[in-house]
Amino acid sequence: MLKMTHLAKVYRTEVVETYALRDFNIDVKEGEFVAVTGPSGSGKTTFLTIAGLLETFSGGQYHLDGIEVSQLNDNARSKIRNEKIGFIFQAFNLIPDLNVFDNVEVPLRYRGMKAAERKQRIMDALERVGLASRAKHYPAELSGGQQQRVAIARALAGSPRLLLADEPTGNLDTQMARGVMELLEEIHREGATIVMVTHDPELAARAQRNVHIIDGQVVDLAEDPRFHHAVHEARTGTPA
Amino acid sequence: MFAYYFQLGLRSLRKNPVLTALMVMAIGFGVAASMTTYSVFRATSNNPIPQKSSQLFVPQIDNWGPEDAATTMGEPPPAMSYTDAIGLMRDHKAKRQTILYPVGVSLIPADANLLPISERSYAVYGDAFPMFDVPFLYGGGWTTAEDDAHAAVVVISKAFNDKLFHGANSVGREVNLDGRNYRITGVMDDWNPQPLFFDVVNSSAFPDPVQLFIPFTRAIELKVATNGNNNCNKSPANDGWEGYLQSECVWLGYWAELPTETDAKAYLQYLHAYSAEQQRAGRFHWAPNERLRNVMDWLDNRKVVPPESKISLLVAMGFLVICLVNTVGLLLAKFMRRASEIGVRRALGASRKDIYAQFLIEAAAVGLAGGLLGLLLTGVGVFGVSLVFDPRIARLATLDVSLVLLTFAVAILATVLAAFYPTWRAAQVQPAWQLKSN
Numbered sequence: 213m214l215k216m217t218h219l220a221k222v223y224r225t226e227v228v229e230t231y232a233l234r235d236f237n238i239d240v241k242e243g244e245f246v247a248v249t250g251p252s253g254s255g256k257t258t259f260l261t262i263a264g265l266l267e268t269f270s271g272g273q274y275h276l277d278g279i280e281v282s283q284l285n286d287n288a289r290s291k292i293r294n295e296k297i298g299f300i301f302q303a304f305n306l307i308p309d310l311n312v313f314d315n316v317e318v319p320l321r322y323r324g325m326k327a328a329e330r331k332q333r334i335m336d337a338l339e340r341v342g343l344a345s346r347a348k349h350y351p352a353e354l355s356g357g358q359q360q361r362v363a364i365a366r367a368l369a370g371s372p373r374l375l376l377a378d379e380p381t382g383n384l385d386t387q388m389a390r391g392v393m394e395l396l397e398e399i400h401r402e403g404a405t406i407v408m409v410t411h412d413p414e415l416a417a418r419a420q421r422n423v424h425i426i427d428g429q430v431v432d433l434a435e436d437p438r439f440h441h442a443v444h445e446a447r448t449g450t451p452a
Numbered sequence: 453m454f455a456y457y458f459q460l461g462l463r464s465l466r467k468n469p470v471l472t473a474l475m476v477m478a479i480g481f482g483v484a485a486s487m488t489t490y491s492v493f494r495a496t497s498n499n500p501i502p503q504k505s506s507q508l509f510v511p512q513i514d515n516w517g518p519e520d521a522a523t524t525m526g527e528p529p530p531a532m533s534y535t536d537a538i539g540l541m542r543d544h545k546a547k548r549q550t551i552l553y554p555v556g557v558s559l560i561p562a563d564a565n566l567l568p569i570s571e572r573s574y575a576v577y578g579d580a581f582p583m584f585d586v587p588f589l590y591g592g593g594w595t596t597a598e599d600d601a602h603a604a605v606v607v608i609s610k611a612f613n614d615k616l617f618h619g620a621n622s623v624g625r626e627v628n629l630d631g632r633n634y635r636i637t638g639v640m641d642d643w644n645p646q647p648l649f650f651d652v653v654n655s656s657a658f659p660d661p662v663q664l665f666i667p668f669t670r671a672i673e674l675k676v677a678t679n680g681n682n683n684c685n686k687s688p689a690n691d692g693w694e695g696y697l698q699s700e701c702v703w704l705g706y707w708a709e710l711p712t713e714t715d716a717k718a719y720l721q722y723l724h725a726y727s728a729e730q731q732r733a734g735r736f737h738w739a740p741n742e743r744l745r746n747v748m749d750w751l752d753n754r755k756v757v758p759p760e761s762k763i764s765l766l767v768a769m770g771f772l773v774i775c776l777v778n779t780v781g782l783l784l785a786k787f788m789r790r791a792s793e794i795g796v797r798r799a800l801g802a803s804r805k806d807i808y809a810q811f812l813i814e815a816a817a818v819g820l821a822g823g824l825l826g827l828l829l830t831g832v833g834v835f836g837v838s839l840v841f842d843p844r845i846a847r848l849a850t851l852d853v854s855l856v857l858l859t860f861a862v863a864i865l866a867t868v869l870a871a872f873y874p875t876w877r878a879a880q881v882q883p884a885w886q887l888k889s890n
Contacts, residue, residue, distance in 0.1 A: 261884035266799055287803045294801020305796045309463060321456055322801040366800070 213374060213405045214240040214263060219272035221258055221428070232258040233428040236272065240407055242373075245400040247419035248409045255428040256409045257378060263407060264297055264376045265289045277373055294322050298367030302379035304359040306351040306366075312338065313347040316366045323370065337365035341395060357388030364395060375399065377408040381415060393418060453806075454813065461814030465821070468786065472818065475782045475867075479822025480829055482775030483863045485768040487826065488833030491855055492841055493765045495848030496658070496757045500645035504585060505747035508649075509708045509716060511540065511723050514741035515700050515730075516685045528741055529683065530653050530754065531702040534672075536726075541577070545722045546708035547715070550577035551668050553704050554654050556679040559616075560628040571612065573664035573679075574651070575671035581607065581638070583709045584650060589613070591623035591638035594667060598637075602673045606634035607665040613639045632674075634666065646848055649747050651705055652754045654680025658844045678703045720744045758845060776870045783818075783874040787811055791881045798883035811875040812868055819867030823860040830859055 221233040232255045240246050250256050261267040262274065265281060274281050277296055281289065298319075299305075306315045316337055320330045338344040341361040343354075351359055360380060367375055377396065381389035393415055400406050400420075408419060416422050424431050465472040499505050513536045514528035532540075537551040555575045558568040580586070581593030590613075594605045606627060613622050626633045644661040675693045681703065688699035710716045720742070727740030745753055794807060802810075831851050838846035 264799065267882070267884040287805065290798070290801050290803035290806070293799065299799050305792070305799075307793050307796060309467060309793075318797065319800040321453070322797075322803075322806060324453075370801075 213242040213244070213277060214238070214407065215273075215275045216259075216263075217273045217275075219262070219274055220270045221255075221262060221267070222270040231428050233262070233269070235429060238423060238430055240405060242405055243400075243403055245397075245406045245420045246408070246423055247416035247421070248407060248423045248425060249411070249413070249416045250425035252411075254425045256425050258428075259425065260376055260378050260407070260409050263374075264299060265293050290322070294319055295370065296373045298370060298372035298375045300360070300363050300367050300375065300377040300380045302382040304351070304356070304363045304383070306359055306362055308351050311348050311350050312343060312354070312362050312365075315351070315362055316369050319366065319370045333369045333371075334365075337369040338362075340368060341365045355388070356384050357391055360384060360388070360392050361395065364392070364399075368399065373405060375404055375406045377406065379410055380408065381410075381412065389415075453809065457810045457813040458817060460810060461817040464786075464790075464814055465817060471782060471786055472821075475779050475786075475818050476821045476825055478775040478778045478782070479819060479863055479867055480825030482772035483822060483826030483859055483866065484829030484833055486765070486772045487830040487855060487859045487862065488837065488849070489761070489764040489768040490858075491830070491834055491849040491851070492837055492845060493757070493761045494855075495646065495850075496761050496845060498646060499748060500647055500649045501585060501747060504583075504709075505649075507709055507711050508583065508747050509546075509710050509719065509744050510750045511706055511708060511719070512743040512745075513540075513723065513727060513730075514738070515702070515736065517736065517738045518741075520685050526741070528743055529702040531681065531683065532704045532706045533700050533702050534697040534704060535700075536730075537704045537706050539726065540706060540708075540723075543722070543726070545719055546710055548579040548583045548709040550580040550583060550707050551704050552576040552580060552650060552707070553668075553671075554651065554679040555666065555671055555676045557629050557664055557666065557676075560631060562628070571663040572660060573666065574662055575668040575676065576665050577668050579709075580650075580665070580707070583707060584645075587641040587643055589639045589641045590621045591636070593665075594637045599667055599669050602669040603667060604632060604634045604670060605637045605667060607638045607640060608636055609640050609661060609663045610642055611661065612663045629664070629666070630674075647751060647756045649751060650707060651680070652751060652756050653705060654678075658842075658848060672697070716744060716746075758841070760841065761845070764840070772866065776866055779818075779867060779870040780873055783815060783871050784877060787874045787878040790878070794878055794881040795883040795885075798881070804879040807879040807881075808875055811878050812871055815867050815871030815875070816864050818871075819864035820860070822867060823863030826863050827856060827859045830855070 216236055216238045219233055219236040220231065223230045223232060236255075236259065238259075248256050248259060258267070262269050263276075265276070269282070276292065279292070281292070284292070307318070310318070313334055316334045317330055320333060325333075335344055335347070338347055341364050343358060343361055343365065346354065346358065351362070354362065360383075380396065381392050384392060396406060396408070397418065408415070410416050501508065512528040512530065513532060515533050515536055516529055532551075541549060541551055552574050555573050556570065557573040558570045560568050578594045578596055578599050586593070589610055593607055594603060598605050606629065608622070608627070613619060616622070616627065617625070622636050622639060625636050627636065646658055648655050648659055648662075682701055683703070684699060684701035686700065688695045688701065690698060708719060710719050723742040723744060724740050727736060727742050730736045731738070731740060797807065834849050834851045837849045841849075
């Protein structure tokens with residue numbers, strides 16, 4: 213479903229080159245629930261934005277659902293984003309001027325879907341997250357957990373092949389976070405492919421597979437000395 | 453998607469009423485100023501006879517010589533002497549031609565207790581009516597035979613016919629002009645070309661409608677003096693009416709209908725040959741100097757469009773540009789405040805084209821509202837034009853359907869144009885950075 217091979221992402225200025233991802237390799241199979249973990253600045257979010265075609269990459273290959281995406285133009289990338297990918301963001305990213313119904317409708321509008329089908333999909337998605345009764349509410353009138361559920365409904369409405377979640381519970385309290393996580397698990401059980409970036413080891417443990425990123429590379433935790441150094445530093449407060 | 457984007461645009465405009473009001477006012481005032489002055493410019497620079505303006509020509513003959521022509525940058529006099537006008541008329545080289553001049557003719561009412569009524573009149577040849585495409589309600593112009601016979605015939609206006617005959621068909625009936633009876637051959641329908649192209653030398657170019665036409669030959673026979681300008685470079689050699697006709701005084705207008713470019717070239721050659729002949733005959737002591745201009749060139753040459761009309765249009769256009777620059781700034785502020793929304797929309801599948809469409813349509817909605825305000829203000833402006841311009845010109849400025857449509861078109865196009873840069877900036881928002889920063 214999602215395969216990156218020797219992928220690199222370099223941010224260049226006149227004086228310095230910074231590698232956000234370097235020789236990055238990952239292969240997520242269809243129907244997998246993968247948690248991507250790693251310290252701040254390790255490149256998790258960069259990986260997610262590239263995976264979601266929100267950002268281009270500097271080298272290597274990226275196949276999404278069998279399509280090599282590096283040469284696609286803006287229109288084609290937008291179309292893939294719209295049809296194959298659903299996003300769930302830490303900050304929910306609902307549009308404050310639109311009510312719940314209209315927020316969920318946004319990706320469907322760009323798909324040129326007929327009004328009746330749009331309505332059916334929106335209501336189905338809102339039923340799914342338990343917010344059908346709040347369709348006319350505005351984001352400001354909802355709790356954080358409810359807003360994230362709306363964002364999940366928005367991601368689900370278009371029936372994407374891949375769900376990309378960036379710290380989906382990061383802005384929620386424990387109870388709300390648990391509810392959102394249960395919802396993601398339920399969606400996964402129904403066959404969705406989910407890639408979730410998280411800091412939270414508890415959440416990561418609930419995924420099928422964990423991928424750890426350090427310094428822009430996927431690492432095998434058991435064999436990577438950088439992991440042990442990081443653990444040592446976390447425990448003692450001094451570099452190993 | 454248009455309806456969706458339009459709906460989003462209206463929603464966005466309602467969200468920031470102050471910013472929206474500022475933009476609408478900027479567009480409204482800018483458009484109103486330019487449309488008001490344009491309405492005056494349009495009226496004064498109007499082509500009064502578009503279907504034939506390229507076929508009707510004014511010939512000019514230099515019968516005064518280089519000494520006098522030097523004061524007019526080598527240009528021959530704008531009017532013609534009787535000698536030259538009759539000479540050209542006699543040669544009859546155009547498809548149709550007429551000499552014309554304004555005459556002061558008074559209607560003598562049948563009721564002796566009523567005072568004579570002076571009417572705006574011209575002496576012309578019968579060719580003038582088909583040449584100038586004069587529309588007739590009843591009858592028509594007079595014939596060449598009646599020209600030759602110096603016949604007492606007259607063509608009257610619809611207004612004149614309404615006044616005298618209550619709108620009835622008066623063809624064949626008689627009116628008393630300056631104590632002589634004239635038979636009516638035709639009643640014109642409403643006809644008031646603006647500018648009055650066939651006589652911009654003697655009139656203000658935007659006068660009241662002409663009420664009467666009488667034969668030129670009849671007017672000359674009756675020694676009817678011109679009611680317009682008479683310019684002489686020296687006193688006539690002989691006294692009296694005959695002396696005046698033989699003089700080099702210029703006071704007559706001359707028009708020739710030349711349907712094709714070839715006809716016009718041939719006529720110019722003819723004018724040259726005519727002047728050369730006058731030179732050989734010893735009347736002109738200078739090389740031939742002639743001109744031939746069609747309607748629009750003639751109006752341009754006579755500077756019919758008042759300079760204040762051009763200047764005010766330019767100033768108003770400048771004002772519109774300033775308003776648009778302000779609108780660019782306001783739209784930029786408005787659009788960039790929505791960077792996070794743009795980021796989300798891009799992430800959810802909107803292409804750059806979609807963002808362009810959404811924001812340009814939102815700008816068009818601003819333009820539409822600006823157009824409505826502009827229309828209202830243009831109405832006020834057109835009403836107030838007489839405060840700035842000559843009333844005879846001001847009355848031509850009207851708010852008709854074409855100006856209403858133009859006002860909306862200018863408002864919307866100008867706003868969309870102003871929105872290009874802000875929209876381009878909005879479409880450059882990188883969704884990844886925007887979402888990361890959230």
